[in-house]
Amino acid sequence: MERKIQKQVTGYRTQDGAGVSLVRVLGGRTVLDFDPILMLDSFDSINPDEYTAGFPLHPHRGIETISYIYKGKMMHKDSLGNEDTISDGEIQWMTAGSGIMHEERLPASDRMLGVQLWLNLPGKDKMVPPAYKSIKNNEIEEIPLENGKLRLLAGKYKEKEGYLSKYLPLDYYDIHLDANSSTIIETEAERSIMLFTLSGNAIVGGDLVNEKTAVKLTKGTSVKISSTNEKAQVLFVSSLELDEPVVWGGPIVMNTKEQLNQAFADLDNGTFLQEKMTYNK
Secondary structure (H helix, E strand, O other), X not given: OEOOEEEEEEOEEEEEOOOEEEEEEEOHHHHHHHOOEEEEEEEEEOOHHHOOOOEEEEEEEOEEXXXXXXXXXXXXXXXXXXXXXXXXXXXXXXXXXXXXXXXXXXXXXXXXXXXXXXXXXXHHHOOOOOEEEEEOHHHOEEEEEOOEEEEEEEOEEOOEEOOOOOOOOOEEEEEEEOOOOEEEEEOOOOOEEEEEEEEOOEEEOOEEEOOOEEEEEOOOOEEEEEEOOOOEEEEEEEEOXXXXXXXXXXXXXXXXXXXXXXXXXXXXXXXXOOOOOOOOO
């Protein structure tokens, strides 16, 4: 059975961090529809003044942040002592778990193009130890399609396997289609699937989807993605719905108000970081 579009959300321009201009697509108002994806921010700029202010040191708990920089660079530093930079085509995957502090800097480049997803953690895993992983280009397989290519950012595609998510199954593809072409992706029927048009418009299940738009798909065993008369770059994200309560406060996402209040109390009294941490300014 072919999947169709169940919900369509086009992003809006806003600012976050120290003044980074971005397109916010998913957030608090879309949690139920796009479960387990909490947030999706898209970066697309050729003006470094719009993004080089970056995201100063801030906390997270209860989620994973997954940043895909297709063009440009992102520099990461956290309270575990990790310092790392990803560039064109690479991923930063951070498990906030019980609590982490991090900062992200976006150096000037010819073009900054990419997205950051917030993936919810199941209630049983909200307080797992924090961790950081970068997925570099030599770990990302590019799979030829008849009229384009598929970059296997994480998970599985047919017999191919990339980085495997530890807490929720996640298949994450970057699909590139030539103009006036299409591809069919086979899907597991029970999966929750979101598509995002990073660059160019696309046709999904027969309906037009404009650039910088996220769509949640109906249940089914396949989805047909087509380009228009221009090339299209579409991100495919497949996981499992958690169907759990979401209580969200800024950079912290828990299951109950009591858990959220405890997180902010931990920040206030200096017990937020529960692992042995180091942070050099």
